[in-house]
Amino acid sequence: MDKKVISLYQQMNANACKNREDAQYWIYQVDSEIKRINGLSKRFIKVLFFNRYFNENDNLMRLNLLVNGKEVQQDQFSVVSQYRDPNVLGFLLEVDLAEENKEVEILSYIQDGKTVLLSGNYVPPFDVVEDEEKLRILQLYQYPNGEKEIHAIPVIEEDHWICLCGNYNPATDVYCKVCATKIDEAKKIASSDYKSLILNNINTVIKPDQNETMEETIERYVNAFHHKYGYEKEEIRSYIDAEKIRQHAQTATSTTAPASTAAPLSQDGAATGSSNKLPWIIGIAVGVLVLIMILSSSMTSYNKQKCYESGGLWINGGCEMFNDWS
Numbered sequence: 001m002d003k004k005v006i007s008l009y010q011q012m013n014a015n016a017c018k019n020r021e022d023a024q025y026w027i028y029q030v031d032s033e034i035k036r037i038n039g040l041s042k043r044f045i046k047v048l049f050f051n052r053y054f055n056e057n058d059n060l061m062r063l064n065l066l067v068n069g070k071e072v073q074q075d076q077f078s079v080v081s082q083y084r085d086p087n088v089l090g091f092l093l094e095v096d097l098a099e100e101n102k103e104v105e106i107l108s109y110i111q112d113g114k115t116v117l118l119s120g121n122y123v124p125p126f127d128v129v130e131d132e133e134k135l136r137i138l139q140l141y142q143y144p145n146g147e148k149e150i151h152a153i154p155v156i157e158e159d160h161w162i163c164l165c166g167n168y169n170p171a172t173d174v175y176c177k178v179c180a181t182k183i184d185e186a187k188k189i190a191s192s193d194y195k196s197l198i199l200n201n202i203n204t205v206i207k208p209d210q211n212e213t214m215e216e217t218i219e220r221y222v223n224a225f226h227h228k229y230g231y232e233k234e235e236i237r238s239y240i241d242a243e244k245i246r247q248h249a250q251t252a253t254s255t256t257a258p259a260s261t262a263a264p265l266s267q268d269g270a271a272t273g274s275s276n277k278l279p280w281i282i283g284i285a286v287g288v289l290v291l292i293m294i295l296s297s298s299m300t301s302y303n304k305q306k307c308y309e310s311g312g313l314w315i316n317g318g319c320e321m322f323n324d325w326s
């Protein structure tokens, strides 16, 4: 799960797309377009959607849709060029030229050969909080050792919650379906007091400088924090403890020391080189094989994407182009 999901959620909400909470595939944009093909005007509905768990591996085989009140099946999907991600897909549906409506909803889908019927509630419009600085602070102080990666500021509402991984969960789900974070943990993070997080950790942020006295360093940081966050200088200063700054600086250097002593390993590399050679060669061979496998499997989606980019339709493994003669 990454930042893409935030942008997809925002488009989905802005476009008031109709999606169900129990669906893995959510529509984020529907457009009606007219194209000239062989001198004839044809109308298409362009549907863009995404696998919201971001685990697509060509699992989706068919979407059963309700398009302007009629049931339609769709079995071909192309990667949306803007995202270049197998989880963000689209397709074109030809409709009657007079059909200006563009109401599309997913009724069910076939995934890995199994039909998934949808009966969940419609997803309500929901907020996604975007604040890079708050994200940075949460990551730095709530999970200082990288126990978890925070991709979104959690939001807890009565009927749903947004997890720190960015996934939307209905309120009935106690654990996030994507990263298994418990709603209680998301609640705790959502109610974080940023000011106390920043000030309580200030002594771990301040780095002594050889060219300054400790008092000069502290002064510099107090001014910087005042300008950045707007807190009163006296208040910032009340959290600062020169002894803690020194202690933290010492533990920081002692924990990073082993990394620099790792260098001698390469010095006796010549002696151990011959015995290391075989695994090294096997490693490269496996790497090449994996690369070939990745390349061959990605060719189809690459071609599909190229086809889609140029306004074509991907049909039976080939690209059918629109000849725009207008």
Ligand SMILES: [Zn+2]
Residues within 6 Å of the ligand: 163, 164, 165, 166, 167, 176, 177, 178, 179, 180, 181
């Ligand atoms: Zn999650």
